[in-house]
Amino acid sequence: MINAQEPIADKKSSLPPPSRKGFVTNYPPFRQWKNTEGEEISPAAPINIYVHIPFCLQRCAYCYYKTNELRDKRSYLDRYVNAVCREIGLAASQFHLGERSVASVYFGGGTPTVLKQEQLEQITECLHQHLNIGTPEFTVEAEPVTLTQKKADTLKKLGVNRISLGVQSFSDEILGICNRLDNEEKVRKSIDLAQGTGAAVNIDLLSGLAGESTETWKYTIDRALAAGAESITVYKMELYANTDYYKSLRRKEIVLPSDEQELEFMRYALDRFAQARYLPWCFFTFTKNGQYKNIYASTLWQGADCYAFGASGFGNMGSYLYQNTNDDKKYMELAEAGILPVNRGYRMTGLDEIIRTVMLGMKLVQFDLKAFQRKYGFRLESLCFSVLEKLASENFITLSEDEISLTEKGILYGDYTGKCLAGPLMDMKQ
Ligand SMILES: C[S@@+](CC[C@H](N)C(=O)[O-])C[C@H]1O[C@@H](n2cnc3c(N)ncnc32)[C@H](O)[C@@H]1O
Numbered sequence: 142m143i144n145a146q147e148p149i150a151d152k153k154s155s156l157p158p159p160s161r162k163g164f165v166t167n168y169p170p171f172r173q174w175k176n177t178e179g180e181e182i183s184p185a186a187p188i189n190i191y192v193h194i195p196f197c198l199q200r201c202a203y204c205y206y207k208t209n210e211l212r213d214k215r216s217y218l219d220r221y222v223n224a225v226c227r228e229i230g231l232a233a234s235q236f237h238l239g240e241r242s243v244a245s246v247y248f249g250g251g252t253p254t255v256l257k258q259e260q261l262e263q264i265t266e267c268l269h270q271h272l273n274i275g276t277p278e279f280t281v282e283a284e285p286v287t288l289t290q291k292k293a294d295t296l297k298k299l300g301v302n303r304i305s306l307g308v309q310s311f312s313d314e315i316l317g318i319c320n321r322l323d324n325e326e327k328v329r330k331s332i333d334l335a336q337g338t339g340a341a342v343n344i345d346l347l348s349g350l351a352g353e354s355t356e357t358w359k360y361t362i363d364r365a366l367a368a369g370a371e372s373i374t375v376y377k378m379e380l381y382a383n384t385d386y387y388k389s390l391r392r393k394e395i396v397l398p399s400d401e402q403e404l405e406f407m408r409y410a411l412d413r414f415a416q417a418r419y420l421p422w423c424f425f426t427f428t429k430n431g432q433y434k435n436i437y438a439s440t441l442w443q444g445a446d447c448y449a450f451g452a453s454g455f456g457n458m459g460s461y462l463y464q465n466t467n468d469d470k471k472y473m474e475l476a477e478a479g480i481l482p483v484n485r486g487y488r489m490t491g492l493d494e495i496i497r498t499v500m501l502g503m504k505l506v507q508f509d510l511k512a513f514q515r516k517y518g519f520r521l522e523s524l525c526f527s528v529l530e531k532l533a534s535e536n537f538i539t540l541s542e543d544e545i546s547l548t549e550k551g552i553l554y555g556d557y558t559g560k561c562l563a564g565p566l567m568d569m570k571q
Pocket residue numbers: 197203204205206249250251252282283284285306307308309345346347376377378379380381
């Protein structure tokens with residue numbers, strides 16, 4: 142256990158004697174600098190790339206994402222893909238993105254695999270044309286029903302090495318209530334197809350779906366493990382007012398598991414994952430032996446830059462957070478007119494960046510206190526000591542000189558620890 146720190150602000154209460162001597166040339170002063178031949182003057186750090194494809198075959202009953210049902214909008218896709226390519230060219234030249242190496246590429250949605258082979262190729266080729274892509278981690282999200290042999294071959298050809306399948310459940314009954322087009326058989330086929338490409342496969346599951354019982358949940362977890370995917374992600378279903386679930390719930394047409402039931406589901410999942418050596422690299426993703434970490438998410442949560450393309454895509458460049466317009470039509474018109482389709486943004490203060498480092502960093506289960514101190518020059522414990530003590534005494538974390546680790550309870554409660562730790566820092570904003 143570490144020692145309580147003196148509050149930073151109160152260390153000196155008296156001023157030094159007044160003096161006009163001692164002009165400040167620089168800070169930190171040169172006497173603190175060390176000899177170097179310049180090798181540490183590093184070029185701009187690697188960047189992550191996100192491409193948003195806001196189209197799906199159907200709107201799932203629980204889903205709150207910005208997406209459109211395709212239906213008769215298929216012809217619309219060509220225009221959207223052209224607009225994304227236009228945006229890539231614009232942003233690459235305005236921000237010199239091609240001068241930076243690329244750590245990861247992520248096609249998310251919506252459902253990127255509703256795009257035709259030629260459209261997926263067009264975007265990927267455009268990225269290669271304007272950016273220094275190399276061979277990074279390349280993830281594509283896919284709804285199982287959209288993954289055909291032809292599409293799987295295309296993903297492989299394009300260099301996709303991580304396929305994230307939105308499975309949600311292995312129970313046909315639960316999938317039906319969700320308005321999904323999948324069933325267990327189609328899901329299994331798509332896992333085979335994804336695995337056949339040689340990519341690492343992630344399976345998304347949702348806990349807390351309508352109609353879920355202990356039996357259906359156990360079945361889903363057991364089937365997910367039996368599938369042998371490299372990675373299993375379990376999101377807690379969040380209920381939003383813009384979803385069919387919300388309307389159905391108000392009309393008493395569906396029943397959601399209680400919070401206590403949902404916790405029990407997750408306890409079961411955590412036990413089974415531990416038995417099968419699927420270890421958490423973040424509080425909601427469990428990978429075979431703790432390998433196959435997702436570079437995209439983990440580097441972003443540690444503060445790396447991400448340029449996001451596509452309607453409603455949001456990214457962060459240095460201390461600036463921005464989001465593109467989420468109006469698809471406006472997005473396309475702006476990109477076609479050669480205007481960056483950015484709609485809103487936020488310049489983070491130094492304090493915002495520290496809060497973000499803590500909140501997002503805690504998702505990664507282990508938080509490196511020494512790295513935090515190296516980066517920001519003070520110990521996190523000096524500001525958050527009593528919160529850390531409480532979290533440790535209530536068994537959400539274990540604490541050492543070097544790191545904070547989420548316990549199983551901490552993992553179960555997700556972002557709770559990060560939000561608690563950010564509390565004292567947020568208080569400083571007022
Ligand atoms: C954008 S979707 C991509 C996958 C693909 N569209 C599909 O559904 O098969 C990413 C994931 O978000 C999750 N998700 C969707 N709605 C959610 C909600 N209301 N609460 C929590 N997670 C949700 C689902 O698990 C989904 O797989």
